[in-house]
Amino acid sequence: MFKIMLIEDDLTLFREVKERLTQWSYDVFGVEDFGKVLQEFTAIQPHLVIIDIRLPKFDGFHWCRMIRSHSNVPIIFLSSRDHPTDMVMSMQLGADDFVQKPFHFDVLIAKIQATLRRVYDYGTDRVELRTWRGAAVEYVRNTVTNGEGAVELTKNEMLILKTLVERKNKIVDREELMRSLWDNEQFVSDNTLTVNVNRLRKKLEAIGLAVYIETKVGQGYMATEEADAP
Structure with missing residues (x-):
């Protein structure tokens, strides 16, 4: 909103x-x-x-x-x-x-x-805001806001969330997430991505959204969204 x-x-x-x-x-x-x-x-x-x-x-x-x-x-x-x-x-x-x-x-x-x-939507040739689970995900401010409050994310945390939210209800593999963060995944350990995702979840937990970042074992992560009403 x-x-x-x-x-x-x-x-x-x-x-x-x-x-x-x-x-x-x-x-x-x-x-x-x-x-x-x-x-x-x-x-x-x-x-x-x-x-x-x-x-x-x-x-x-x-x-x-x-x-x-x-x-x-x-x-x-x-x-x-x-x-x-x-x-x-x-x-x-x-x-x-x-x-x-x-x-x-x-x-x-x-x-x-x-x-x-x-x-x-069109201010700087890229979307500046998305809605996800009733929350406003603002890329420029690095904030996520809903009726329960607001949380501020780091740049890397927002890049992870942005990648997931723009592919809602689809699995994003770990390599793609690492590319979105550091351009070349060979310079990043697998554990580094896990740590960043865990920190993101911890912050989203404060506004009731952590459970909607799902781990798909052996594949990657997914931001779930309720299906549109018919």
Whole structure:
């Protein structure tokens, strides 16, 4: 599930937007303290930020600048201000889109979906996010997140999981996994791969996913996934 941080001080609008986005299965977070937006952003780690320009204490441009100094997360401005300089400023600060109030919800949803597809599916000529067993596997952040929490993986652990998840319900032999990690398996001991898989399982155990990395004796490993509903 994608997490969206909605930085909007109009409580009525916030509730309305949150309700509509929740209907589209997005997980929406608001801001409790408009003086600590960056701290809350860091705690939430959203996949996308929607931000108004007019905000208490500091405007949206300030927080866009602060977020951009820490993250490349996609940002969409949502504002009643319609001066061209506001749109130009938004883009110069690294925003991905600008939606003017009043707006049609279908337009906002379409822009959100397009931005998420571009960033997480096609952003860098490779997929940046996969879903597996209801969890978001984010290759760039090296994280796996589901309703039970989030775990951070090492580069090698993520490479193993990435290889398995992209071949869900298929056995990946040990040699292929070693090639994915070190390009040439002759430089890697068989025990090294076992150690890395065990460490990966240990971390996934914290969010209930370890049992879905299966060992196929004499063959390799497999990430299992529930069959699609008919």
